[in-house]
Structure formats: C-alpha cells, structure tokens
Amino acid sequence: MKAIFFEKYGKPEKVLSLKEVAMPIPEDYEVLIKIHATAINDYDWSMVRGKPYLYRLMFGLFKPKNPIAGMELSGVIEGIGSKVGKLKVGDSVYGDISQFGFGTFAEYVSIHEDAVVIKPDELSFEKAAAIPHASTLALQALRHIGEIKKGQKVLINGGGGGVGTIGLQLAKLSHCHVTGVDSGEKLVMMKSLGYDEVIDYKKTDFTKTGEKYDLILDCKTNKSPFAYLRAMKPTGIYVTIGGNIGSLLSILFWGKILSLFTKKSLQILSLKPNEGLDEIAQLVIQNKVTPEIDGPYPLEDTARLIHYFGEGKHKGKIVIRVSGQ
Secondary structure, eight states: OEEEEOSSOSOHHHHOEEEEOOOOOOOTTEEEEEEEEEEOOHHHHHHHHTOSGGGHHHHOSSSOSSSSOOOEEEEEEEEEOTTOOSOOTTOEEEEEOTTTOOOOSBSEEEEEGGGOEEOOTTSOHHHHHHSHHHHHHHHIIIIIITOOOTTOEEEEETTTBHHHHHHHHHHHHTTOEEEEEEOGGGHHHHHHHTOSEEEETTTOOGGGSOOOEEEEEESSOOSOHHHHHHTEEEEEEEEEOSOOHHHHHHHHHHHHHHTTTOSOEEEEOOOOTTTTHHHHHHHHHTTSOOOOEEEEEEGGGHHHHHHHHHTTOOOBEEEEEOSOO
C-alpha cells in the first residue's frame, strides 16, 4: 500500500516521502480500514518535527515510534480480527483514532475497533474526515466545560481553523455574540461564516481592547493567564484546547491558584476522542453545522500540507482524499 512515511524528525518536506509499505494485518480486536479521506491536525505538525521536544516522550525520543502519522479518518472496513464484535467487513466508519494509535496518512490502517464509529450514510467521506477531532474539541470545550448559555459574549482565538469554524457554529446555535481572532487573510472568510466581529491578531491584542467576554475558546494559547483574565467578565470561563506548551503549563499552574481568589475560571480541555461525534454528525446532516473544508488534496501533497498547517494559513480543516469514492 502507499503511505506517507518518515524515519526521522525534521521539516515535513525533508523527512516525509510517499512509499510502498506492507499492508497491516489486523490483530484480535483490530479492524483493517481502507481509508477514503483523512485530515491534518496539530499532532501531525508536532509529530513530524518532533517539536515541542516534550512530545518525544509520546512519539519517540530519538526517532518516531510510528513512521506513519495521521489520526483522523473515514473509510470502509475490509478485514477484522478474530475477536472483533462491534463492527463487520463493509461497514463505513470514521473517527479520531489517537487514543489507540496513528497511521491515517496511508491507504490502509489497522486499529482497535473502539477507535472508530459507524459513519452515517448521509455524510460524505470527506465531511466525515473533517469533523471527528475538531468538532469534538469545540463541543466539549463550549458545552461540557464552558457551559455555554444563550446570548453570551464569546471569543474564539484561532477562529479561522477547524475547531474555530465549528465552535462558531455551535455558539451561534446558542444565539451568542461571537468574536473571532485570526490572521488578516482569514477575516473575510470568517465574516462570511457568521462571526459578529473579527480581529486580526497581528494588529490588535484582544486582551488589551477593554472588551470582556463570558466565554473564551482558545485554540492558540499564546498569552499569559493574566492577559486572558483581563479579557474575561467577573464569572467568565476560559477554555484552551491546545497550543504553546509553556503557556499551557502556565494556565495549568495559575488556574488552580487563581481559582482561590476569583470566580473567573481558567480550564484546559482533556479531549475524550469521539465523544459527542454522533451529535455533531446529526447537526451536519441537518445543515445546522457545516465543516469548512480546505481541500480535498491528494495524499502525495501531505508534506506540503503539514507545512501549510504549521504556517496557520489554512481555512477550516485540511482534508486529504486518499482513495476514490
């Protein structure tokens, strides 16, 4: 099978290559999935470069433990292990597989059956690949931790990416006033999606405008906890879903201390993969939520696309079509 393969860390264009590799064989509880579409995430950007270095404790200290990156997919089951009980050959599935492994930048992957769920027929493979990771991050951050309420004032930092564009739509379902922060070249697209206000982070620091928000969803985490507190209402909630490691550690440390002195809350989301995915899928099918897709692109473009992701220029979710549908 064809796969995007790497044996050492480095710049995506230098270490990634399209190779013919052996087809995986499903173990007892695994399913063999023919991948129709996949998508690029922050994990892929970090895994390929081996940066931040702290991530190497998970990905491999000196070289990658898994030579094929990718954590999100949609496809069809073509083989099953002897103890698989939930799924069968021919099932169309999708999901965020990161709890069990990686390897979706390939024509096939063998993964534990609990890593995926049945794909509704109404969802195309490309839409299905675009929603598992980003949409559940947005849903869990806004609903489960942020406890979003009707009419709130919400800000999304990194509003033009996969999580941000889904988060906007979920916030709008709660009739919130939503401000999006991202680079200037994304602002027109963001306004067209429904943001009430947009901010170019290169020109304006949203934490210094004097505006206060009930809920902040942060996809970047590139400021100090005290800057975020400045932009929050007295009972405001801040939720980060990832970003700069140093800033995340600072949020973790100061969030616990500051909770003793203020009603403002600083929270870090620990994602539960695929939790809430069925709800998101129904919203997409009902046209209440639409994933913003950048692509689809061919598998051989993966190295360039990971670099493109790292530059933060993508609009919505970068989707790769792996096989014909």
